[in-house]
Amino acid sequence: xxxxxxxxxxxxxxxxxxxxxxxxxxxxxxxxxxxxxxxxxxxxxxxxxxxxxxxxxxxxxxxxxxxxxxxxxxxxxxxxxxxxxxxxxxxxxxxxxxxxxxxxxxxxxxxxx
Amino acid sequence: xxxxxxxxxxxxxxxxxxxxxxxxxxxxxxxxxxxxxxxxxxxxxxxxxxxxxxxxxxxxxxxxxxxxxxxxxxxxxxxxxxxxxxxxxxxxxxxxxxxxxxxxxxxxxxxxxxx
Numbered sequence: 001x002x003x004x005x006x007x008x009x010x011x012x013x014x015x016x017x018x019x020x021x022x023x024x025x026x027x028x029x030x031x032x033x034x035x036x037x038x039x040x041x042x043x044x045x046x047x048x049x050x051x052x053x054x055x056x057x058x059x060x061x062x063x064x065x066x067x068x069x070x071x072x073x074x075x076x077x078x079x080x081x082x083x084x085x086x087x088x089x090x091x092x093x094x095x096x097x098x099x100x101x102x103x104x105x106x107x108x109x110x111x112x113x
Numbered sequence: 114x115x116x117x118x119x120x121x122x123x124x125x126x127x128x129x130x131x132x133x134x135x136x137x138x139x140x141x142x143x144x145x146x147x148x149x150x151x152x153x154x155x156x157x158x159x160x161x162x163x164x165x166x167x168x169x170x171x172x173x174x175x176x177x178x179x180x181x182x183x184x185x186x187x188x189x190x191x192x193x194x195x196x197x198x199x200x201x202x203x204x205x206x207x208x209x210x211x212x213x214x215x216x217x218x219x220x221x222x223x224x225x226x227x228x
Contacts (some may be wrong), residue, residue, distance in 0.1 A: 031214050033215075033216075035218075040122065040220060041220060042117075042119075042204060042218040042219055042220040042221050043204065043216075043218040043221075044218075045215065045216075045217075048215060058215075088156070090158065092158075094214040095214070096214065097214060099146045099163065099165060099208070099214075100214050101148060101160040101163055102158075102160070102214065102216060103160070104150075104157055104158040104159075105157065106155070106156050106157045107156040107157065
């Protein structure tokens with residue numbers, strides 16, 4: 001069974017903390033994605049990566065960075081967490097071509113106090 | 114730029130009713146792909162269907178059916194004889210040919226099926 005796993009389901013952090021969200025996929029997919037989901041806004045793409053050490057900005061990259069040192073792992077970093085980054089974060093992966101569906105992890109609900 | 118609109122924020126029906134979820138998209142590409150995903154209360158998005166821009170045939174899978182109409186840029190999703198287990202948030206999404214499987218999502222429709 002294909003799997004995308006995320007390091008935490010729930011996370012509570014304080015303003016100004018550095019936060020790492022980890023995502024691992026076991027499907028040997030080239031592409032990996034980080035989204036945030038907020039009510040009424042759907043899923044918005046933060047960053048994506050189509051290869052190791054490669055990254056592309058999505059629609060809302062401000063305040064975030066990413067790291068992809070290995071093909072199966074894609075990390076989202078909040079350098080200095082702020083309350084407006086309280087959200088559900090979803091990781092996904094897919095094969096390279098545009099017709100391929102994305103497979104999603106269970107999500108991390110991050111609360112920044 | 115591409116855009117997906119799901120105008121229905123919330124829909125509530127009684128079990129066994131049929132329900133249609135609307136999806137309208139915008140793209141300048143002639144080759145693109147449309148998707149529907151389901152997000153149950155557990156949170157994980159589940160892939161339901163993919164359609165490419167050259168295939169306007171409607172699709173039926175059990176109680177689910179999809180109507181793709183390029184003339185109106187719509188890709189609507191119908192659940193026949195709805196069940197409580199269909200309660201979820203449903204997302205429509207678009208991928209363009211040169212987008213490398215990057216998806217643009219709609220806002221989502223919360224469907225509640227009451228017993």
